[in-house]
Amino acid sequence: MFFGRALLQDGRPLLMLIESCKTLRQAYQIHAQTVVNGLHIHLYPLSKIFSLFALFGCSESLDHSRLILSRTDVPNVFMWNTMIRAHSRQELHGKAVLLYPSMIAQARALPNHFTFTFVFSSCARLPTPVPGFQIYGHVIKRGLESDTIVMNAFIHFCCGFGDLHSAQKVFEESPVRDLISFNTMISGLAQGRKPHAALSLFTVMTRSGLMPDHFTFVALSSACSGLNNYRLAKQIHNLVYMYFGFVDCGRSAHLVGSVMDMYLKCGEMEMAEKVFNTLQNVKSSAALSCMVSGYARAGKVELARQIFDQVDEKDTVLWTAIISGYSQAGQYTEALSLYKEMEASGIKPDKITMVAVLSACAGLGAITFGQRVYNQCLKKRLYGQDVILITAIVDMYAKCGKIHAALEIFHGVPNYQRTTHLFNAVISGLAQHGHGKIAVLVFEEMEVAKVSPDEITFTGLLYACSHSGLVEEGRSLFKSMSQMHGINPQMKHYCCMVDLFGRNGNLDEAYKFIQAMPFEANSVIWRSFLSSCKLYGDVEMGRIASTKLLEMEPDHGARYVLLSNILASTKHWEEAGKVRKVMEERGIQKPSGWSHIELLDGTIHQFPASNYKLHPQKEEIASKLGEINGRLRAAGYAPSTVNVVFDVDEEEKEMIVSYHSERLALAFGLLNSGPGEVLRIMKNLRICSDCHLVFKLLSRAYEREIIMRDTTRFHHFKNGLCSCKDFW
Template sequence: MSRFCSTLTKPFHSDHCCRLASLVDTCKSIQQIKQTHAQLVTTALISHHVSANKFLKLVADASLSYAHKLFDQIPQPDLFIYNTMIKAHSLSPSSCNDSLMVFRLLTRDSGLSPNRYSFVFTFGACGNGLSVQEGEQVRSHAVKVGLDSNVFVVNALIGMYGKWGLVEYGRKVFEWAVDKDLYSWNTMIAAYVGSGNMSQAKELFDEMQEQDVVSWSTIIAGYVQVGCFMEALDFFHRMLQVGPKPNEYTLVSALAACSNLVALDQGKWIHSFIGRGEIKMNERLLASIIDMYAKCGEIESASRVFWEHNAKRKVWPWNAMIGGFAMHGKPSEAIKVFQKMKVENVSPNKVTFVALLNACSHGYMVEEGKLYFRLMVSDYGIIPEIEHYGCMVDLLSRAGLLKEAEDMISSMPMAPDVAIWGAVLNACRIYKDMERGYRIGRIIKEMDPNHVGCHVLLGNIYSSSGRWNDARMLREKSEISTATKKIPGCSSIELNGTFYQFLVGDRSHPQSRELYSFLDEMTTKLKIAGYVPVFGELLLDIDDEEDKETALSVHSEKLAIAFGLLNTAPGTPIRIVKNLRVCRDCHQVTKFISKVYDRVIIVRDRTRYHHFKDGICSCKDYW
């Protein structure tokens, strides 16, 4: 029998190996994978390392636990098979311990010696989910076998330290390395970017003799990550002039910078750049373009781009469109997109429901919000996280259902944060629930004694109820602590590709004299049209009505709008971005400006978009 088998092994083995290899390539379900596995076992090809390794890679993509069982059944796996398992486990933070376990099997029990890939994949696992101690043990083994200076291993080490936030450890590895390639530089820059240290990242970038598209993209993404959007666009423009051709990741970051700056013209240029076929459109780029138009106030353009692209199998463009409608106060449109999403069999994720619940919150759709909060769990198996509870508390608070909002907070399986209590505190201010406001203010102060937003809201509540001494004492107490320095109101406007920023009471602009003269003239016209200042949110007890008006008139968005009126042609829409929530007086003023000066004014504040036209705001005074 053994002789018979030996005469047939070679032709049988070769023929079946090719056939099963092609069969492995066509597997599309776990059931087909199991059937192929059965054939590999019955034909004894499971012990053939080429077939086993190819099959193992396929199984690892479908089911790590199944792949590990398969690995345990392979007699005397070779180094490639060990590396396949180490890599498969390294990609999942929840199974990084298994990656290290396979590495230990390789080094202790197999009789084989790990190669550079073994260390690269294991360092990747250590960076993704293991401790410093375990990573250092693997590094010691790399030194032992003489691979610690290998450029692939060096790069993996730098990446591991970067993921842990131990950037200076990574820098030492980088400096000591005898051989460094472009990937080494990019990995070190990425480590600095990951830690938010953009000055060091830029310094290293400038030292490079050659930068590739990854180098540029990493720097641009880093500036976006830390909120330096102007710097991100400056680097993007430099890249277009002297660098390599941007790729998908570069453009996603550049579009994010445009979104945050409301740089519509530059965002449109990037869209047209993609449209010329320079870069292939994919679903991440599509989502970024939709998000850019929505955040630049062009929700109709965002919607048009969304519906023009039929191939939307991934969730990102859908989330961008639902989120866009939410921030523009169009809950019905957001819900229609969600319904279409279900028809197209695109599975929503937790981000989808954050956007959907936000849409309901801004649209005063309480019952709909409650429904989607329930469906998230019952129909989609998505467990609510603190962001979803925050949306529900905001929904109930905005609608004046303050007791229900507190009951929702009590039912949360996790501790509420300051932002959640802050939503209720803001509603207490709006709905004049002073007693509840004082109590919740005390809760927030116990959680974070130096929380600026709490002091501002509580001060507004004191002022609204005429408790000027309490408001003054709160302000003085805040000023004593440098940690509670209030973020100044800041509004920006883009004209002809240049950004202009205005602070409260700003007189630093070259046109200040003309600007303030125009403000006085504008206020007179608005009063004739029926404008009456809203003093409710002033923090100080100012007796003189004129002084009160002066305090309100220098708010940053009024300065930015006046600047826009002065420097654009009649009928031109004005787009403003404010870093804080629009106050009620500025909201009232902007409605009158849109009517008196016949302008469309689009204001993006910290919570949503306001479209002012003919004396009416799209938020219907509910924000």
């Protein structure tokens, strides 16, 4: 019997029925009829029915196909391959790969090149490359290492894990290299950020007589997008014209989109806009997302928003692009409210969306929202597969004041997933929380795990040392940078060192260090030094730093404030007044301070300094501030007014201090929370020493834990003490 022409009892051809099958119900009916007709005992119709279920695309149909497979005595290679492909399509890559050993163990059917192609495609999406390499052993055993299709799949797998070395070795040893081999390799080099290697491979390809196709140029433009080289971008664009003429934007949307993205990533907005406009009515979702993120990267969030708003059917990527755009621009509240809109519109976020949202939560310090997003990640099973997502979660916890939660997650991450970024997030988090010694221990762990540190690792480490008073550790880490790790210290590292010496009172050493630097110190260094001079009341050194600063940045408000503070704190009122006058004459304003507090329900309330008069609870806040002042006096507190710049009378100075934005947020927090609840406050400037003292006293007077994040670090106030040990 020729089963390809098998007919059911009513005369209908089985294959045609299978091909036209649209619903799962129809599929079950066809299967039932096959059984009635006795066709199911023959392998050919059975495997056709089987693939109908396997590739139908839902979990129920896949379950049914598993059932058929388990009841088949000797499944053939076609059935195994279909099963592997079906699991892969439903993103069940682990299960897809595990089918391979089952196949080898049970079947008499030998794996063919389709088997390996499907298996490698799933292996590329596993969290570890180990199974892929084990299966490559079988490829060699089966003598398929010269099969171009299998080799292409393996090269793709290697590139997915960033193992360009293995990919290139196989590529070069391959006896036959086709267009797909070259495209895969060029694309792999692009992803692995080897643009020059990708370019030279392109030359090899054209010299060998192969004609590039659209895929080649998509890969090539992606490779060159990171080079920031306008001329090269233009050359590639010209090559596209040379090979394909004026490309049909409808059919070549991929290619046009990639060329546009290359211009965007080179910062060539005008050319990108030109290409974008050629797309006219066929603007693909990808092109729109590119433009949105391109504008956002260029700091033009409003333009990005305009494009976003004009799109009727927004997909996950477009939503993510705009959310991430706002987050990167520091407009975290807007980012979070867009995420809420996205949820309401029914578009499902994916792991990349979550990364963008978590980064906004981290920026804002919004722990309730952040925790909700984390729970969503767990529920949607997004967590665990992706290192960047893990890094974003760790960073969110650290920046929202829960460093222990951050550490707990970090400790659960297996070694093969620990990247430089992840270590950096943990080390910087620990630094912000003042856990310098633990940061150094984590760094030692990093060295043992052979994860290479970069300049960001050292920024975090040196920062941690300077904020924990670890002068010797800092000194030796700084030395090890160039001597052991081949990283040349940059301005920011020198800045940390000046901070390290200055904060610990070694002002002379800090000054000598600045003078011995291999390049001219920038304003950040002088500001750090000036802060230390203020901390230790060294007017002479402070004057040197101030003079330098005013020369360098005559329009920067904070410098004037710091200088007049230092003069005021040492009662040089007259000079402080002069500075203020210069500031007024030049029309410079002090940066305005604000604080916000998050309540348990996740709502965030923001307070600008000295201003709560517009707040709906203004009367309660005023009376709470009065009560606070009373409690403070009872605790023997006298306001320190060294931070108040001007020589006004003492009472007025006290008033100005008592209206610092963090105090307003605290008063509001006490009013709107239950006893024993932790108060979480974020401030956009550094906390002043007076507020710091007040927060310590109030943590005892009200028996409250207060967690406060300022621009430089976290302060945990509890029982009259602060975690920074008054060192910040």
